[in-house]
Amino acid sequence: MASVTEYAGKRLLIIDDMPEMRSSLRSQATSIGFQKVTACGHLREALDALRQTPFDIILCDYYLGSGTNGQQFLEYLRTRRMIPRSTLFIMITAEKNHDAVITAAECMPDDYLLKPFTAELFKTRVERLLDRKARLAEIDAMQDKGRWAEVIATCDEIISARDRYQVDAMRIKGNALIQSGRHEEAAAYYRKINDMRPLPWARLGLSRALRETGKLDEAREQLTTLIAEAPHLMAAYDLLGHIHAAEGDSAAALQVLDDASRRSPHSLARLRAIAEVAESAGDFERVEKSLSQVVDKTRNTPLRETSDFARLGSALTATGQADKALAVVDEAREAFRGEAENPALAAVEAIAHHSLGNPAKAEAALERALQGGDLGLLPASAMLTLAQACLDSGRADQGQALLKQVVQTNPEAKDVHARVTSLMERHGSADQARKLVADSVEEVIQLNNDAVRFGKEGRIGEAAEMLTAAANRLPGNLQIVANAAYALLVALLANGHDADKLREAERFRQAVRERAPNHRKLADIDALWARLAARQNALE
Amino acid sequence: MSFQAYAALTIHDVKNRLATLANRAQARGDVDTVREALNAAELLTALLVCYKAENGWLGADIDAHAPIDLIEELAADSARLASLPVRMRPDVPGEVFFYDENLVRLAVNGALHNALRHAQHEVYIGARADERWLEFIVTDDGPGFPSEQLAESACPAGVSGQGTGLGLYLARLVADLHTHDGLRGVVLLHNDHGAHFTLRLPR
Numbered sequence: 002m003a004s005v006t007e008y009a010g011k012r013l014l015i016i017d018d019m020p021e022m023r024s025s026l027r028s029q030a031t032s033i034g035f036q037k038v039t040a041c042g043h044l045r046e047a048l049d050a051l052r053q054t055p056f057d058i059i060l061c062d063y064y065l066g067s068g069t070n071g072q073q074f075l076e077y078l079r080t081r082r083m084i085p086r087s088t089l090f091i092m093i094t095a096e097k098n099h100d101a102v103i104t105a106a107e108c109m110p111d112d113y114l115l116k117p118f119t120a121e122l123f124k125t126r127v128e129r130l131l132d133r134k135a136r137l138a139e140i141d142a143m144q145d146k147g148r149w150a151e152v153i154a155t156c157d158e159i160i161s162a163r164d165r166y167q168v169d170a171m172r173i174k175g176n177a178l179i180q181s182g183r184h185e186e187a188a189a190y191y192r193k194i195n196d197m198r199p200l201p202w203a204r205l206g207l208s209r210a211l212r213e214t215g216k217l218d219e220a221r222e223q224l225t226t227l228i229a230e231a232p233h234l235m236a237a238y239d240l241l242g243h244i245h246a247a248e249g250d251s252a253a254a255l256q257v258l259d260d261a262s263r264r265s266p267h268s269l270a271r272l273r274a275i276a277e278v279a280e281s282a283g284d285f286e287r288v289e290k291s292l293s294q295v296v297d298k299t300r301n302t303p304l305r306e307t308s309d310f311a312r313l314g315s316a317l318t319a320t321g322q323a324d325k326a327l328a329v330v331d332e333a334r335e336a337f338r339g340e341a342e343n344p345a346l347a348a349v350e351a352i353a354h355h356s357l358g359n360p361a362k363a364e365a366a367l368e369r370a371l372q373g374g375d376l377g378l379l380p381a382s383a384m385l386t387l388a389q390a391c392l393d394s395g396r397a398d399q400g401q402a403l404l405k406q407v408v409q410t411n412p413e414a415k416d417v418h419a420r421v422t423s424l425m426e427r428h429g430s431a432d433q434a435r436k437l438v439a440d441s442v443e444e445v446i447q448l449n450n451d452a453v454r455f456g457k458e459g460r461i462g463e464a465a466e467m468l469t470a471a472a473n474r475l476p477g478n479l480q481i482v483a484n485a486a487y488a489l490l491v492a493l494l495a496n497g498h499d500a501d502k503l504r505e506a507e508r509f510r511q512a513v514r515e516r517a518p519n520h521r522k523l524a525d526i527d528a529l530w531a532r533l534a535a536r537q538n539a540l541e
Numbered sequence: 542m543s544f545q546a547y548a549a550l551t552i553h554d555v556k557n558r559l560a561t562l563a564n565r566a567q568a569r570g571d572v573d574t575v576r577e578a579l580n581a582a583e584l585l586t587a588l589l590v591c592y593k594a595e596n597g598w599l600g601a602d603i604d605a606h607a608p609i610d611l612i613e614e615l616a617a618d619s620a621r622l623a624s625l626p627v628r629m630r631p632d633v634p635g636e637v638f639f640y641d642e643n644l645v646r647l648a649v650n651g652a653l654h655n656a657l658r659h660a661q662h663e664v665y666i667g668a669r670a671d672e673r674w675l676e677f678i679v680t681d682d683g684p685g686f687p688s689e690q691l692a693e694s695a696c697p698a699g700v701s702g703q704g705t706g707l708g709l710y711l712a713r714l715v716a717d718l719h720t721h722d723g724l725r726g727v728v729l730l731h732n733d734h735g736a737h738f739t740l741r742l743p744r
Contacts, residue, residue: 019557021561021564022557022560022561025560025561025564028564028568029564064553095552095553095556095557095585095586095589113643115586115643116556116557116560116582117556117559117560117563117564117578117579117582118579119563119567119575119579119618119621119622120567121617121618121620121621122614122617122618124617125613125614125617125618126614129610129614165605165607165635165636165637167605167637168604168605168637169605198639198721200603200604200639201602201603201604202604230600231600231601231602232597232598232600233598233599233600233602234600234602264598
């Protein structure tokens with residue numbers, strides 16, 4: 002079924018750390034007709050190339066030397082949306098199951114090539130994969146834009162055409178149902194597929210849908226069976242770990258994630274997840290162990306992240322290694338020159354100096370941390386570190402205000418609440434700690450209830466005002482930010498033009514779009530936006 | 542580092558060297574050496590998969606695939622390399638079935654190499670399906686499987702004239718990982734004017 006594929010116009014990026022492999026891959030590619038071939042030996046080079054030109058095909062060796070691998074690179078590209086879904090990513094491996102690299106579907110390569118391979122094999126495979134990409138091109142573009150309703154409709158067309166891509170379409174449709182918040186429907190859909198033929202991705206999808214609909218027991222049960230039957234399905238461990246962690250059972254979460262790490266020891270995402278769970282369990286030795294590995298593996302590579310350093314530093318202060326924490330902060334400042342004023346790093350510095358008995362240095366570092374921009378947008382772990390630095394330095398009010406903000410930014414994350422409680426306990430009483438968490442959560446619930454009630458009573462203007470204030474106070478809570486955008490647009494449609502409100506609505510809409518392009522409320526917000534725009538055009 | 546880690550790294554390294562060797566041979570048109578290098582690399586892959594299976598880490602990643610893709614790929618891949626013609630049987634299904642394509646490729650490719658070593662004139666590869674089974678088939682016109690291989694069950698054959706027996710062991714592992722509706726995959730060997738290898742999977 003080989004199709005006539007024009008390779009001459011396709012851009013191919015080859016990534017392999019061995020020069021001889023690079024040149025032989027290049028000559029294989031040119032021998033089958035590729036003309037635009039770029040070959041890179043390092044991730045940094047590859048990233049530069051990707052920033053300059055879009056590539057149609059990326060051929061990446063799994064082993065990249067110096068601690069990093071192709072899977073980590075692919076995860077990096079996908080999570081940062083640096084390559085569209087239309088780009089073909091092919092991983093070259095010594096043995097496909099070697100690192101048990103079955104991860105989240107989003108982070109899977111399009112195919113694996115076992116090395117060594119002939120130019121003929123490469124050609125047949127690429128032809129086949131390009132045929133598939135061509136058939137799914139429209140859906141891929143819609144997925145990139147998060148237009149899930151259209152994705153679902155187009156998948157339905159392919160499914161009813163019953164061609165060879167129908168199972169691909171089924172998989173994409175299930176994910177689209179989840180992405181658009183239609184979780185009950187997604188669960189029913191995955192059940193139907195599994196009744197016909199139990200497939201790992203459909204069983205995993207069902208578990209995701211069950212978790213989203215709050216059926217945690219059933220989700221856990223599904224995942225436990227799935228792991229027993231498909232021990233290489235790493236995404237199942239990760240999901241189960243998340244469920245345990247969100248329920249506050251960090252011991253169970255760590256057990257599952259450790260098990261996954263034994264089978265697939267190189268996943269940065271999992272090492273980071275283990276650190277996160279260990280943080281909420283107060284097991285800072287484990288945090289240190291996991292994040293030291295991440296920092297080592299990513300040292301001098303583009304995959305390193307400031308937050309790894311900050312969290313490692315924070316763990317080191319918790320285990321009484323303040324001097325080491327300061328060294329980590331120094332290394333981070335050296336590595337990320339643009340982020341010398343990162344508030345989380347400065348907060349670690351403050352805590353370390355405090356415990357070393359240097360109050361003046363601690364105070365100076367804390368001042369810098371608190372001036373580090375919009376603190377409400379910091380990740381939870383960074384806000385917690387900052388709050389701890391405040392509490393350590395005797396700034397109780399400021400510390401508690403930050404803790405309240407962390408809880409209200411993450412009102413459903415039990416693991417974050419646990420960390421807030423244990424921090425407060427050390428600087429106050431257990432009762433006070435529990436009360437702070439409970440009151441903060443209650444306030445967010447009350448806010449949402451009030452907004453809904455106002456909306457129902459036709460007092461949409463008041464609802465919008467209340468949500469706008471909350472969104473400005475809690476910019477990291479995207480649920481509130483999205484609701485604020487929605488309410489403002491409804492109010493504008495009901496009450497007529499108001500330039501300030503329109504600006505505010507656009508700002509919130511952009512914030513959601515940038516930070517959560519798949520947010521389930523975005524489609525509704527965009528629809529209101531379009532109605533508003535249409536009406537204004539009609540008036541002009 | 543453990544022996545396991547060294548072994549994995551070494552296999553990786555050796556495969557890289559075999560790849561280099563194959564590419565150099567390809568460049569000077571030495572097809573025989575290319576074939577030997579690729580076959581050697583294939584054995585190392587099989588070894589890694591068996592190691593994984595030993596440790597209970599091998600799982601089938603079942604998804605929808607069209608057998609015609611795999612058969613065409615294997616036929617095209619061997620067209621330039623093989624010493625004998627590899628022909629496709631007619632009526633290979635173009636619709637999708639459910640199996641782990643990477644594992645099935647390893648198993649069928651192993652059988653294909655074996656057949657090429659023993660065939661006199663030609664080798665056939667193909668696939669066919671009935672209501673319950675999907676079968677991948679490799680046949681040759683050589684002397685057929687030795688009787689002890691026909692008799693033996695799931696154990697590796699040990700070193701013999703047929704190679705190390707790793708290929709067949711791997712094929713059985715792959716078959717065993719494919720289950721559906723109470724049915725389990727199986728490898729069938731028989732002789733009929735040559736060796737007939739069948740990887741039968743529940744559809």
